[in-house]
Amino acid sequence: MITSRHSKEIIKLPNLIRYFSSKLKPNVKLDEEISTNIENAVIKPRNHPGRVKPRVVTLPDNVLKAMVNVAEDHSVKALIENGHAFERHLSCRLAPTEQGELKNIKRALLQEVLTAETKSNRKNDDEERFQQVVKDKLQKKLRRVVYNWTAVNYNGYNSLLYLFARFAPDYAALVRIFSEINTRDVSFQPKSLFDFGSGTGTATWAANLYWKKSVFEYFNVDSSRDMNDLAQLLLQGGRGTKSVNLKGTFYRQFLPANNVAYDLVVCAYTLLELPSLRSRLQTILNLWNKTASYLVIVEHGTNAGFKVVNEVRDFILNIKDETNIGHVFSPCPHDMICPRFLTDNTPCNFEVSFMSLPFSGPSSLKTERYSYVILKKGKRNGNDPQWPRIVRPPLLKSRHAICRMCTAVGKLEEVIFTASKYGKAAYRCARSSEWGDRLPVEIESDTCSKHDQDDNNS
Template sequence: MNCCPIMIAEKMVRRNISSVPKAVLKPDQHVIENINKNIFTIRNHPGSMKPRSVLIPEPFIKAVVNATADYPVKALLETSEKLNRHLKGRVPPMEKEELKETVEKVQQKVLSRYANVTINNDQDESRFRQMIHNKTQNILREKVYNWRPIKFDVYNSLVYLLGRSAPEYAVLAKIFGEIKSRDIDFIPRSLFDFGSGVGTATWAAHRYWKQNIYEYFNVDISRDINDLAQTLLQGGTPKGNKPKGVFYRQFLPATKVTYDIVISAYSMMELPSLQARLETVVNLWNKTGKYLVIVEQGTNAGFKIVNEIRDFILQVKHEQNLGTVFSPCPHDDTCPRFLLDDGTPCNFEVTYFTLPLGGSSVAKKELYSYVILKKGKSNNTNPDQKWPRIIRPTLVRHKHCVCRMCTANGKLEEVIFTASKHGKAMYQCARSSKCGDLIPATIEESKSQNVQSDENGQILDDK
């Protein structure tokens, strides 16, 4: 969830005695023993999600330089900044019934203001109707988001490349890295990318499974962006060697072929309705062999779409299409963050480095919401499947740290870690963990305790 600067739980730690949830936490003894034996370090414990920051591969950078050689890079960069701002503020289109209801409410509100207007003839009535229409439209422009599909021609495809390829590659590299580290037996042979854009999913998959994946099937409605994606794989020149096993289409295929890993990254927001999104998800889920990855902007709108898809798939009861959440949730229950409805999305953060075009590469942060859905029944054979996930930045204080986590019982819990209470290894694990990491432990129940703490989260002595 939101890993940006903390505006969170400082509200919960006032200078008084308050009832704070006390989670009964049991460290994973196997992990603790391995830490004590120096099999792995504290910072690289099994729940630590790597990489923290992502560098764009050099072949991709060279391909981008070649692909943009004949275009005004400065103008492309300026336009890409505008596109980034637009995408971060983007919300899905309002549903027809909701829009109709909103229009009627606004119209009635406007009419109520002019209930005492006298209409003497047809001309007055025509002017009155036009005035009501104009005022209604003015209000609707402020209240209703003017959603329009984005057309990616040759120029806009290059704009998208410069503005979005680096953060999207970083996000997918981190997500694929989690799958790679937590499911070491998973060796994908095929990948399907819906809304493939400039091909960042293919490049991110190359990072981990280049020697294993023999088929990359990419679908994007824009022919120009498909051509650009293929050009990038050819080194940025149309005459480069065409990669084997990489295919591009403009529409979802009707075949029943399945793929080991299916991705939809930053694409669901571009569909015109809830019905279109769910129909697409059904199609993608039917094509999923093992993992379906859904990624959107880490905004309230992006989180809502991700959660919508998560709940939809988990409601499937057909024996052959059952699914479970692999990440980020350690449970298949309703999202507690969504139930809280406090306007805070469930999102995570990755550091990426911008493309070094028109200047030096700089580090930036990208917030994203995601879910990885796994095909089949939940067997919970991996111990980390029940480990709680940190969903806020860890608050590191003097001799203790505070972790806010989503747990296997479908709840949000806050745990204050100390060396004396949880052991040195467990405390150091928690202290070094970041938002998005798993804590190698299980939480079995919650009680209440009285804890006295100040506004900085410092525990006060009971005196």
Template sequence: MIRNRKVSVILRFSIRQYQSQSKFKVLGNEEVIQNVENNVYSARRHPGIVKQPTNALPDNVVKSIRNIIEDHPIKLLAQSATLLNRKLLGRLPPMEAEGVSELKSNIFEKVMSKEASKVAPDKLETDQFKQKVKDKVINMLKVHVYNWSPIVYDAYNSLVYLIGRSAPEYSVLVKIFTEIQLRDKDFKPRSLFDFGSGVGTVTWAANIFWKQNLFEYYNVDTSSFMNDLAQIILQGGRGSKQSNLKGVYYRQFMPSNNTTYDLVVSAYTLMELPSFQSRMEAVMNLWNKTERYLIIVELGTKAGFNIINEARDFVLQIKDERNRGHVFSPCPHDFACPKYMSSNYACNFEVNFINSSTSERMQLMKEQYSYVVLKKGARDERDERWPRAVKETLVRSKHSICRLCTANGSLDEVIFTASKHGKSTFHCARSTKWGDRLPVTLTTKSEEDN
């Protein structure tokens, strides 16, 4: 009884957020169905799945980290890393000056009206009354306005970031790069630009896939301590002066030249910029430096998702034929994000990782993230545009429920059964995890008539 009640609650929630399955017809991909039936691969390994083991930092990086922190109080660093993670999860972008001014005006009117009703008219112009109103407005602003300030990454905070954030960020980047490599096998980047490079996680992850192709790594981070730490890690720790990578550069500011790079990444950086304008200027600069792919990643919070969505919309509004682009991942469309438009929930994904940088003991952990991969140029007509699972598939007896973001820019819920959709498509649906693409086409009745 308890289980049935739980399922019914889940389904009621789903119906509110996702369109009914009766509005469209589901067509399985013929090539995938044939390959599954001919045992070329199993449904559990269909091409929409990005299969990867639980990620851990590369051995050489772990060795460098342990060398760097061996003279520091490990327990204190770990505690500080936990506090930093909590702070970042609760972090919001700074409120715009216009918004603060409007909010202050509205609060002042409400406070003034309320307090004026409590005193005699001749008291309204006294300094005591005005000060009382002012104090109440300030206190209410403190409650309603997020007190944003930049995080200063000095020598100690850089070490804390290395301990607390390098493993999850590396794992997220490996997951994103894995999909690019699987879907674009001809992509062999020769140059990489990392904006907000921090301790170098983008470089570590890129070398898993394209080390033989990359000849230039251009890293930009405003913290000189972060840049020094990233360089020491590549050298193998303190005491070593020879890096195992060539063509690695570190700068504190964005270069003003027009050089472009095959792969441009901004990972967990836009949240640290002081305004919407500064974020959009950074996105425009990064897009202008992009030759093939621009990847933007933030934490999978609502605030992180909102920043990803505003960057996505900004780039997609560019109409210049030479500079236009489209969404490669996660969206199978270039329309407005349906999750942003219809719910208060973030469009995010999850990755498992192992954090073993401070001790031999393995810690299995999870990280939620929001991201977008934008590709230069128009979308290839051969792009399958398979829908993506934006929540975990609900596997039930003789049916499975997939919550999908589709090529027509909508959120749809499909209940798959073997009798209705065929055994191969049904088993592909059951094997599709949160974040995977499902090799089907969803066709509405109006589209079918056309």
């Protein structure tokens, strides 16, 4: 006779079978061309084409000299010290609360305050005093609950603070991003660059590292006139100098109304400075309409930064106009909903190392975490291998490497690479790869369950 306890165990058995079957190791195969090249000693595993370089970004010497020149009468040491607080403020910024959401919050808090005050002995106060108490307590609660977003005033001094606090990390992130475009799409030789929210001109400097000979127009838009003046002055090398030819470089305060398309369009560290979701989406659509090839969007690698990057990514991918569609070039190997956004509370971000400014002491190694997406015009090329992207630092153990990756089927997979399971070449490629690299393998398993995703995100 089967007891009730045994019957419960039998009922649970199918769930256990499904759970453990989902834990079967995925079918991972090293890309055939890469495998052949490694076998024939054409490339080494540590130099496989999925690796993103440079690993450490340094500022050009002429930028460092120009920064000292543009500081003029200001103390460089003071600018760096005050810039630290300014940078902390910028990195903690959130998107503004939407009006509809704010109304709902106010309504809920008002009801909470009214209930509390009515139950207290204040209910016997006169009506005018009662309303004032409710208003004061409501405002106090709103200040604690609602993020007080205000636009940053980039006057002359704040622009200098931004230059000394953010030029190096902004430049490093863009150098890393442009490097991937340059490496994976060798035929791309942009003739024009449009930088929205251009700030101190980091996109121009980073683009010159790869396409200086091909770009003949740099169109920079920033709402701050002081920031535009500073960027132009920096490009000149400082006051009284003209170390860089400014021909073809333009600065404006507003988006142009024309329909001119630019080969490379950049919007870096700007979306959180826009006052609403509507303005962000309108701006991105405008930029997408001005994009001939690539649109690059970058934000801080915080939850807030990742959220706005993901929101505009989905917005562009949902455009139904066949003449204006696009796909994700990087970092996602797919155009589906971000699996990390669906299943996790941590942002999809990446890290780049750079050398700090050498003005207040020896230059040291720093890191910048950023979230980004590169959108490319047109449909995805059928020859795109869609290698999985490593989305967290690999865990290197004795004789095995654990890689957590975002795959072409829009899922998070964790693969334990060993030489015995997947071959020596695949294991060495995995072991030499880092956070942000693409791993040149094909993952044929489609069994990644919610349990897998939860484990991967832990």
